Amino acid sequence: MKIKRYFAADMRQAIRMVRDEQGPxxxxxxxRKVDGGIEIIAALDYDEALVNQALGQxxxxxxxxxxxxxxxxRTAAAPTSxxxxxxxxxxxxxxxxxxxxxxAKTETSVADRKAGIYWAQDPALVEMxxxxxxxxxxxxNQLAHLAWGDMQRRQPIKTELLKRLTDLGxxxxxxxxxxxxxxxxxxxxxxxxxxxxxxxxxxxxxxxDILSSGGIVALVGSTGVGKTTTVAKLAARFALRHGxxxxxxxxxxxxxxxxxxxxxxxxRILGVPVQxxxxxxxxxxxxxxxxxxxxxxxxxxxxSQRDLRLAExxxxxxxxxxxxxxxxxxxxxxxxxxxxxxxxxxxSVALSGCIMTKLDEAASLGGVxxxxxxxxxxxxxxxxxxxxxxxLHPARAHNLxxxxxxxxxxxxxxxxxxxxxxxxxxxxxxxxx
Numbered sequence: 299m300k301i302k303r304y305f306a307a308d309m310r311q312a313i314r315m316v317r318d319e320q321g322p323x324x325x326x327x328x329x330r331k332v333d334g335g336i337e338i339i340a341a342l343d344y345d346e347a348l349v350n351q352a353l354g355q356x357x358x359x360x361x362x363x364x365x366x367x368x369x370x371x372r373t374a375a376a377p378t379s380x381x382x383x384x385x386x387x388x389x390x391x392x393x394x395x396x397x398x399x400x401x402a403k404t405e406t407s408v409a410d411r412k413a414g415i416y417w418a419q420d421p422a423l424v425e426m427x428x429x430x431x432x433x434x435x436x437x438x439n440q441l442a443h444l445a446w447g448d449m450q451r452r453q454p455i456k457t458e459l460l461k462r463l464t465d466l467g468x469x470x471x472x473x474x475x476x477x478x479x480x481x482x483x484x485x486x487x488x489x490x491x492x493x494x495x496x497x498x499x500x501x502x503x504x505x506x507d508i509l510s511s512g513g514i515v516a517l518v519g520s521t522g523v524g525k526t527t528t529v530a531k532l533a534a535r536f537a538l539r540h541g542x543x544x545x546x547x548x549x550x551x552x553x554x555x556x557x558x559x560x561x562x563x564x565x566r567i568l569g570v571p572v573q574x575x576x577x578x579x580x581x582x583x584x585x586x587x588x589x590x591x592x593x594x595x596x597x598x599x600x601x602s603q604r605d606l607r608l609a610e611x612x613x614x615x616x617x618x619x620x621x622x623x624x625x626x627x628x629x630x631x632x633x634x635x636x637x638x639x640x641x642x643x644x645x646s647v648a649l650s651g652c653i654m655t656k657l658d659e660a661a662s663l664g665g666v667x668x669x670x671x672x673x674x675x676x677x678x679x680x681x682x683x684x685x686x687x688x689x690l691h692p693a694r695a696h697n698l699x700x701x702x703x704x705x706x707x708x709x710x711x712x713x714x715x716x717x718x719x720x721x722x723x724x725x726x727x728x729x730x731x
Contacts, residue, residue: 300342301327307335309422316340329422336422458486459493466706467664468497469634472671476500494703498695500671504651504678506692508593508625509536512544514585516596516615517653518644519627524655524681528627529597530564532679534687536593537568544592547572548584550614551599561597564686578617585620596622612646623650625678630657634665641673651676654693658682661709663702 302320306312309329316324320342327339449457456477463473476493483489508515509532517525529547536545547570549561558574565572573588575581581596588594598611615622624647628637652675654666670677680698683689 302340304338304340305332305335306338309336309338309426312336312338331421455483455486455489459489462490463493466702467662467668469665469668469672472497472500472668494699497667497671498699501667501695501698502670502674502676503693503695504676506678507651508532508623508678509539509692512536512540512593514594514596514620514622516598516622516624517627518598518611518615518624518647520629520640521601523627523629525627526560526564526597527684527686528653528655528679528681528690529561529595530568531681531687531690533564533570533593533595534568535690537570538687540592542569545570546588546591546594547597548575548581548588548594549573549597550575550581550611551597575614578614578619581614581618582620585618615647624648625650626652626675628652628654628666628669630654630660630663630666630680632666634668637666637669641669641675649675651678653677653679653681655681657701658689660705662705663698664706667698667702 300320304312304315306315312329312335313326316326316338320340324340324342327341329336329338331337459477459480460473463476464470468476476496477489479496480489480492483492515532517529519525533545533547547561547565549558549572551558558572562572571588573584575584585594596615598615601611615624626641626644626649628640632640652670654677657663657680660666669675677693677695677698679690680693681690
């Protein structure tokens with residue numbers, strides 16, 4: 299067995315040196331980074347059993363050989379020799395080689411395991427993989443920019459619509475869908491008006507059903523979205539329309555200290571009863587006692603979409619024995635990604651619709667409009683202030699879209715070509731990042 303050490307500036311040059319001097323049958327025993335480049339130990343007439351014996355390892359362990367073989371596609375193990383003791387210099391060289399570097403553990407992905415490829419966590423190989431991923435990202439970015447530039451030349455109206463819809467704050471998927479649905483138009487303004495009309499069409503709304511029909515209505519949602527204030531607004535409007543005796547309030551929030559005080563204060567001001575229910579049995583009993591009320595509003599505990607106690611809250615509503623309409627209360631200032639996560643978490647409840655709050659604090663409505671359109675979740679009411687009950691209005695899709703456009707114009711948002719290429723260039727070039 300002939301063992302030799304090679305030094306080079308990088309892995310590619312080192313492998314070329316091994317191949318040029320020892321041929322394609324050489325086996326790379328190990329490699330490591332050193333000052334000035336890479337150090338490789340290669341062997342010819344390689345006997346795996348002897349090397350493992352010299353290292354004091356099991357004869358079946360050959361991680362450095364496997365990793366090195368994968369790093370050099372044309373390098374393969376030579377036929378093993380007879381089991382004679384390895385020469386002392388060879389044993390010393392191999393032992394010296396493995397003292398500073400422990401045998402590398404392997405980290406494999408599902409695709410690698412299926413392909414029978416095992417990547418060693420050798421620093422040089424890890425660096426090579428990182429560089430390959432960076433090169434792939436750069437290539438895809440270049441293709442996306444080329445595709446976007448080509449689309450600007452061939453479809454200027456479409457690219458302008460994508461830009462305006464992006465400035466509106468909509469998600470890339472919804473922007474692309476709307477521009478595809480617009481169809482042929484004469485100019486950008488006609489396309490823009492048609493796109494806004496399509497957006498309004500994708501935002502489904504209810505017809506003031508809570509205040510018109512009554513029933514048992516529970517407001518659910520994350521902490522701080524304004525559920526209790528919205529309950530008070532709905533109760534006040536219903537009392538003005540149908541009388542104080544027609545409405546009652548229930549709270550199931552038994553988690554926060556003083557959680558009941560705000561709702562009891564609203565109840566005293568409005569002159570409507572407020573009761574507490576901490577379990578589905580208590581909720582059943584309370585709802586039975588309020589059977590003569592035309593509208594019963596349930597204020598639930600505000601919980602994060604990741605709170606494990608959500609399941610307990612859902613079971614309280616589901617197992618009380620009464621049909622309850624649940625409405626998800628969403629903050630208009632929340633990012634679209636958080637709203638998506640919230641909808642998934644509260645999807646365990648059969649939602650009848652949603653209520654959007656804090657429109658007066660929002661800088662853009664694109665995110666919430668995108669989520670509502672994607673999930674076809676009917677929007678019932680919008681809240682745009684703290685006044686009870688003035689700052690609550692039935693949802694109107696066209697009014698909401700017009701408000702989104704006004705916010706866009708006030709903000710003066712103007713997406714640049716870099717952002718647009720990253721968002722839509724991949725779609726145009728069919729690049730999957």
